[in-house]
Amino acid sequence: MERIIQITAGRGPAECTWVVAQVLKKVLEEAQEQQLETILLQREAGIENGTVETASIAIRGKNADRFVNSWIGTIQWIGQSQFRKMHKRKNWFIGIFEIEQQKDSLFSENDIQYQAMRSSGAGGQHVNKVSSAIRATHIPTGIAVVSMDSRSQHQNKKLATERLIKKLEDEKLLQLKNHIGKQWENQLNIQRGNPVRVFTGSDFKKNKVEKSYKGTRQKLKNDLRNEHN
Numbered sequence: 001m002e003r004i005i006q007i008t009a010g011r012g013p014a015e016c017t018w019v020v021a022q023v024l025k026k027v028l029e030e031a032q033e034q035q036l037e038t039i040l041l042q043r044e045a046g047i048e049n050g051t052v053e054t055a056s057i058a059i060r061g062k063n064a065d066r067f068v069n070s071w072i073g074t075i076q077w078i079g080q081s082q083f084r085k086m087h088k089r090k091n092w093f094i095g096i097f098e099i100e101q102q103k104d105s106l107f108s109e110n111d112i113q114y115q116a117m118r119s120s121g122a123g124g125q126h127v128n129k130v131s132s133a134i135r136a137t138h139i140p141t142g143i144a145v146v147s148m149d150s151r152s153q154h155q156n157k158k159l160a161t162e163r164l165i166k167k168l169e170d171e172k173l174l175q176l177k178n179h180i181g182k183q184w185e186n187q188l189n190i191q192r193g194n195p196v197r198v199f200t201g202s203d204f205k206k207n208k209v210e211k212s213y214k215g216t217r218q219k220l221k222n223d224l225r226n227e228h229n
Helices: 012-031 064-069 124-129 155-182 184-189 214-228
Strands: 002-008 039-043 052-058 073-078 091-098 112-117 133-138 141-148 196-199 206-207
Touching: 002 064, 012 039, 012 052, 012 073, 012 091, 039 214, 052 064, 112 155, 124 196, 133 155, 141 155
Parallel strands: 073 196
Antiparallel strands: 002 052, 002 091, 039 052, 073 091, 112 133, 133 141, 196 206
């Protein structure tokens, strides 16, 4: 199971980019505690030191769904601005959104075309006379690599296959990053209020978020009881 999330300050000020940096740390720490694998796909630094405008993370593991669902939404930080000490505002909001994944194309070795070719460059007469080099081409994408490291055609075929798979993975990651870049509209959709998580103070402590009106009802009962006493 893999889910991809984006943590963003939207169009928020420097304070929000500081919050993004803190939330990024919290997400990675909490994922590690739950034995989930994380891959930082993209990280855009903010203007101030130690701040982050936006970050995208792939999260993999058995409980990835539950973990991601617990973070998606608005995150609120209550605290004094780190950059404007006299600023009166105490509530800052950032957003965590899910990135819609592209359809994954299944890799098959049947899609690789191998072509023997003569090695070029240094290596003596033997290398030049024998077609030991291998070009491996991934037919669906046209991506190709060449291996001429070994005198053994079999070994070069193995190396070419490994390099091609790595190149295809790099290409997939690049496409994913471009896909993420096109979803910047997430930044415009940060909803204030009804946060999924609330943190406070410069130490970024987590506050409990009431998911129901039970606490409010209990407080009203206590207030009414105190009035009658």
